[in-house]
Amino acid sequence: MKKNTISAFVKEHRRAAGLTQAELAAKAGVGLRFIRDLEQGKTSLRTDTVNKALFLFGKRLGPVDLSRD
Numbered sequence: 408m409k410k411n412t413i414s415a416f417v418k419e420h421r422r423a424a425g426l427t428q429a430e431l432a433a434k435a436g437v438g439l440r441f442i443r444d445l446e447q448g449k450t451s452l453r454t455d456t457v458n459k460a461l462f463l464f465g466k467r468l469g470p471v472d473l474s475r476d
Contacts, residue, residue, distance in 0.1 A: 413457065413468075414448040420464045421446075435459045 421431045421442075428446070432439045437459050445452060445460060458467045 412448060413461070414446050416466075417442075417460055417464075418446045424464075431460065431463070435463055 417431075421428070424431075426434070428442045429439050432442045435442075437456055441452070441456060442460065445457065454468050461467050
């Protein structure tokens with residue numbers, strides 16, 4: 408994976424699964440526009456909808472500890 412981002416993760420795993428964006432959208436129960444926005448790194452997406460796409464790859468968003476440095 409080139410970038411450590413959700414967008415790169417979804418795109419890489421979608422391609423590895425042999426899915427088009429439209430197929431991923433249908434399987435996740437979200438719109439094609441959403442998948443396009445997600446893969447392009449749009450920053451204002453609903454987390455519950457992001458989780459619908461991530462679920463297909465065995466992942467979900469969650470709390471992450473931040474460095475306090």
